[in-house]
Amino acid sequence: MQIKKCENFCSDSAVDSLLLLMSEEDCGELSSLPSQLSNLIPTIKELISRKDFTGKKGKLFRLSLFDSNIKNLYLIGLGKSEKINLNLIRDSLAWGFRTIGRDRNKNVAVILDRFKKCGKLSFALGEAAGICGYVFDKYKTKDENYEPFSLSEICSDLYEPEEFEKGLKVASAQVYSREIANEPGCAVWPETLAEKAESLAKEYNLECEIWDENKLKSERMGALLAVGSGSKNPPRLIHLTYKPANATKKIAFVGKGITFDSGGLDIKPDNFMLTMKGDKTGACNVLGIMKGVAELKLNVEVHGFLSAAENMPSGSSYRPDDIITARNGKTIEINNTDAEGRLVLADALCVASELKPDVIIDMATLTGACAVALGKWRAGLFCNDDELANKILKSSDNSGESYWRMPLEDEHIAETLKSKFADLTNCGERYGGAIFAALFLKEFVGEKISWAHMDIAGVDFNDKEYGVYSKGASAFGVRTCLDYVMNL
Numbered sequence: 001m002q003i004k005k006c007e008n009f010c011s012d013s014a015v016d017s018l019l020l021l022m023s024e025e026d027c028g029e030l031s032s033l034p035s036q037l038s039n040l041i042p043t044i045k046e047l048i049s050r051k052d053f054t055g056k057k058g059k060l061f062r063l064s065l066f067d068s069n070i071k072n073l074y075l076i077g078l079g080k081s082e083k084i085n086l087n088l089i090r091d092s093l094a095w096g097f098r099t100i101g102r103d104r105n106k107n108v109a110v111i112l113d114r115f116k117k118c119g120k121l122s123f124a125l126g127e128a129a130g131i132c133g134y135v136f137d138k139y140k141t142k143d144e145n146y147e148p149f150s151l152s153e154i155c156s157d158l159y160e161p162e163e164f165e166k167g168l169k170v171a172s173a174q175v176y177s178r179e180i181a182n183e184p185g186c187a188v189w190p191e192t193l194a195e196k197a198e199s200l201a202k203e204y205n206l207e208c209e210i211w212d213e214n215k216l217k218s219e220r221m222g223a224l225l226a227v228g229s230g231s232k233n234p235p236r237l238i239h240l241t242y243k244p245a246n247a248t249k250k251i252a253f254v255g256k257g258i259t260f261d262s263g264g265l266d267i268k269p270d271n272f273m274l275t276m277k278g279d280k281t282g283a284c285n286v287l288g289i290m291k292g293v294a295e296l297k298l299n300v301e302v303h304g305f306l307s308a309a310e311n312m313p314s315g316s317s318y319r320p321d322d323i324i325t326a327r328n329g330k331t332i333e334i335n336n337t338d339a340e341g342r343l344v345l346a347d348a349l350c351v352a353s354e355l356k357p358d359v360i361i362d363m364a365t366l367t368g369a370c371a372v373a374l375g376k377w378r379a380g381l382f383c384n385d386d387e388l389a390n391k392i393l394k395s396s397d398n399s400g401e402s403y404w405r406m407p408l409e410d411e412h413i414a415e416t417l418k419s420k421f422a423d424l425t426n427c428g429e430r431y432g433g434a435i436f437a438a439l440f441l442k443e444f445v446g447e448k449i450s451w452a453h454m455d456i457a458g459v460d461f462n463d464k465e466y467g468v469y470s471k472g473a474s475a476f477g478v479r480t481c482l483d484y485v486m487n488l
Contacts (some may be wrong), residue, residue: 001129002162006109006155014069015155016105019096020083021089021115023081034111034157040065040073050212053077053439060099070109074100086119087400090100091467093128098465101133101151108151112158122160126167127479129154131272131468134175136182146215166206168425170482174468174475177288181281181460181473185260189233190308192438193257195284197238197306200287204294207241219351222325223332223343230264230317235309237348238283240290242415249359249488252352253290253481255421256341256364257308264311264337265319278473279341281460283308290477300485303355307348311340323422326350328444331422339427341366342437346444353446359388360445361484369433370406371458378402379476380455382438388450395483396486400467401476403454413438 027048053061057079076092084386100108112121133149194210201208213234228235258279283306322334327350341364370380381403383389396403413435416428428436445451459476462469479481
């Protein structure tokens with residue numbers, strides 16, 4: 001996506017489209033619009049008088065223009081002025097650009113200077129530009145009527161090159177994660193994730209270490225091995241390292257990488273198995289974060305761990321009632337093979353803790369209970385450190401990805417972690433399932449390490465487009481985590 005700065009859209013060179021963001025108040029008082037739109041004011045006034053467009057939030061109106069150097073006018077409503085913020089601007093830009101590109105426009109002019117009070121507009125413009133055109137359609141046959149996304153140039157009255165490029169890089173990280181997460185289980189398995197990590201390491205000069213099934217055995221990774229035991233595709237632990245010369249902090253990200261989750265011997269019903277290709281989203285997000293950190297050249301040492309396995313039923317699968325031993329020596333009684341994500345994370349959290357980082361953040365499509373509690377548009381955040389939680393929630397506000405901090409202390413739920421035959425059991429009762437899973441993970445985090453767990457079940461996959469999100473994998477969490485690292 002190319003960008004250039006323009007001052008007067010109605011007199012500069014011709015453009016295919018003009019995108020104008022308007023509040024309800026703008027529609028009531030057109031004098032608030034920029035003076036360079038004077039040629040279009042009568043047209044916009046007529047649309048408003050006919051109530052074709054009123055500035056209501058979530059409304060988009062397109063008008064083809066004649067006798068103008070602008071071919072198409074796109075109006076997007078922002079709602080009430082007092083509720084306009086950077087996230088709404090970013091979402092509206094992404095929606096507008098997506099629509100404009102699909103309508104076969106090659107370029108767009110957009111007026112942003114009037115929203116300067118909202119904050120980092122050039123950064124948000126870069127994010128919207130980098131995300132807007134993404135769609136996962138590589139497996140669809142393209143006929144002669146196929147119209148690819150055509151938008152390739154943006155002209156704006158507000159453009160800070162460095163901030164725009166940062167936004168593009170953050171968007172690129174999210175798109176990269178989406179592309180892998182959208183792939184079906186027949187195309188991506190643990191070894192594939194390892195290959196993608198090696199390719200990423202080569203491109204960005206990262207360190208990359210892969211533990212195959214033999215190394216996993218020698219390294220006492222009993223929980224990860226158990227989950228992968230039923231598949232012909234063996235598990236992998238993948239470790240990427242970004243280490244600048246004068247790093248100020250050491251951060252570790254850990255991602256759940258279940259490349260397909262059938263539930264194992266406790267097999268899922270057929271309708272619950274759909275979209276389980278997305279159970280690797282946490283690991284895909286870690287790949288995206290590592291790409292973003294490297295491209296942004298941040299002054300923080302960052303480690304990315306992908307704990308990858310395929311959870312399948314077979315004669316070699318781990319079973320209910322099995323007792324397995326994790327890397328830190330804790331024994332776990334298995335009472336549900338479909339509670340596998342916490343097992344692969346357990347071993348990876350042990351390895352990450354051995355590095356003694358300042359912070360560990362894990363992310364996983366972990367529990368249906370979290371999705372039931374918070375819905376499809378908000379993730380759960382569990383944290384053992386108030387300061388870390390507040391920083392992540394601040395980054396959440398910056399990125400527009402919504403989290404809700406959940407309780408991590410519950411003596412009654414903690415009591416259900418205990419097993420009669422082992423140190424822990426891997427699954428508790430139905431109620432409080434997300435808290436149980438977080439308390440389970442806490443058992444594998446090293447002492448005195450600040451740790452956060454992001455339960456992204458429910459937000460990892462979109463049934464429909466909205467804001468910066470296309471259908472399919474969302475890569476929810478990538479932009480929040482990158483914002484967190486950027487602000488250390």
